Amino acid sequence: MKHTISLGLSLGVLWWVLSGFAKPLLLALGVFSVLFTLWLARRMDAIDHESHPIHMSFGLLRFWARLVVEIVISNLQVLGAILSPRADAIQPHFLRVRMRQTSDLGKVILANSITLTPGTVSIALTGDELLVHALTQASGQAVRDGQLDLLVPSDVEEVQP
Amino acid sequence: MILETAGVAILVAMGAALARTLLGPTVYDRILAVNSFGTKTVLLIALLGAFAGRADYLDIALLYALINFIAMVAMMNYSRNSKLSRDDEAQS
Amino acid sequence: MSISHALAVLLLSLGSGLLIVAGIGLLRFPHFYTRLHAAGVIDTLAAGLFLAGLAWWFGPTLGSVKLLLIFVFLLFTSPTACHALAATAWASGLREPAQNKE
Numbered sequence: 001m002k003h004t005i006s007l008g009l010s011l012g013v014l015w016w017v018l019s020g021f022a023k024p025l026l027l028a029l030g031v032f033s034v035l036f037t038l039w040l041a042r043r044m045d046a047i048d049h050e051s052h053p054i055h056m057s058f059g060l061l062r063f064w065a066r067l068v069v070e071i072v073i074s075n076l077q078v079l080g081a082i083l084s085p086r087a088d089a090i091q092p093h094f095l096r097v098r099m100r101q102t103s104d105l106g107k108v109i110l111a112n113s114i115t116l117t118p119g120t121v122s123i124a125l126t127g128d129e130l131l132v133h134a135l136t137q138a139s140g141q142a143v144r145d146g147q148l149d150l151l152v153p154s155d156v157e158e159v160q161p
Numbered sequence: 162m163i164l165e166t167a168g169v170a171i172l173v174a175m176g177a178a179l180a181r182t183l184l185g186p187t188v189y190d191r192i193l194a195v196n197s198f199g200t201k202t203v204l205l206i207a208l209l210g211a212f213a214g215r216a217d218y219l220d221i222a223l224l225y226a227l228i229n230f231i232a233m234v235a236m237m238n239y240s241r242n243s244k245l246s247r248d249d250e251a252q253s
Numbered sequence: 254m255s256i257s258h259a260l261a262v263l264l265l266s267l268g269s270g271l272l273i274v275a276g277i278g279l280l281r282f283p284h285f286y287t288r289l290h291a292a293g294v295i296d297t298l299a300a301g302l303f304l305a306g307l308a309w310w311f312g313p314t315l316g317s318v319k320l321l322l323i324f325v326f327l328l329f330t331s332p333t334a335c336h337a338l339a340a341t342a343w344a345s346g347l348r349e350p351a352q353n354k355e
Contacts, residue, residue, distance in 0.1 A: 017318050018319070018322075071298065078290050078293070079271070079274055079275075082281065082282075090282070092286060092287050092349060112332040112333070116332045117293075117297075118294045119290050120290075121289050121290065123336075123339045124340060124343060131343075133289070163262045163265050163266065164265075164310075166266070167265045167303070170270070170272055173276065174272040174273050174276035174295075175276075177273075177277065177279055180280060181279050181280055181288070190285050192338060193285070193288060193289065193338055194279065196292070196334055196338070197279065197292045197296075200296055200331070201272065201295070203327070204300060204303050204304070207304065207323065211307050211310050216311065216315055216316030216319060219316055219319040219320060223319065223322060223323050226323060226327060230333070230334060233337070234334065237334075237337045237338060237341050240341060
């Protein structure tokens with residue numbers, strides 16, 4: 001239930017930001033569309049702790065702050081590789097890494113973060129092994145070190161469903 | 162003045178993506194280039210909003226980003242379930 | 254020409270420069286999997302700087318909130334699209350030409 005309320009609140013804020021209206025009629029229409037969307041989402045059974053992970057919001061904020069740093073660093077590496085005139089500036093290779101994540105949600109968050117950082121793209125996920133394509137040795141090493149892996153907030157609700 | 166410069170830069174980058182779309186060689190290169198072309202279109206629409214001084218353009222940009230994503234996923238589904246990519250395998 | 258205007262100019266020119274460099278990468282990189290990374294630059298840092306510059310241009314209005322929303326949306330969708338593309342290419346048997354291991 002708390003996921004439904006949280007989704008409703010975020011939908012309401014989204015509606016208000018996108019429209020910017022405050023007239024009673026339009027506000028009523030907005031409330032109606034939010035409720036309709038909530039009804040549809042409940043009918044689809046799409047509201048749970050995976051689609052709406054409010055239980056890890058603070059951990060996610062810390063993780064995102066770290067992710068932004070990683071993204072900027074790896075962007076600079078890729079840009080250097082693009083502009084370098086040498087042919088051996090890139091060492092593209094595939095690698096398999098074992099993830100520390102145990103929950104599905106944690107694995108998906110990690111794989112998406114690896115894809116989001118330029119220089120590494122996650123290709124396939126089998127069990128707890130991730131197939132990654134890396135552009136340079138440095139970006140591949142960053143995945144092997146697994147610093148992001150340690151920072152993914154733990155999915156506490158997965159343990160006690 | 163900076164807005165015009167930024168517009169030219171986006172058009173040049175779009176030209177690069179378009180060239181990659183035409184050059185290929187695999188169908189995945191083309192889809193990747195089209196997707197990146199779409200992202201640049203979102204930026205261009207937002208820039209047009211700054212040109213006109215109206216925030217209304219940004220709604221269109223947001224909608225374009227949505228459609229771009231859905232089109233991308235639809236294309237992936239199509240190429241996965243068809244024999245579209247058969248010829249490219251021989252080249253790679 | 255105030256300081257805030259100068260900041261918008263700086264962010265926009267950085268974003269435009271990155272767009273062009275990433276476009277060069279899209280053309281210059283030798284193989285599909287390497288080009289994925291060039292497209293990743295466009296979706297993250299280049300788009301981020303560009304939209305931040307535009308947000309500064311709009312000033313503290315609803316417009317800059319919408320620009321932030323566009324950026325957040327790009328951040329959510331781009332890895333999904335990128336991964337879908339890479340997974341489909343991998344499943345269809347596309348490999349790096351130099352090393353055909355696995």
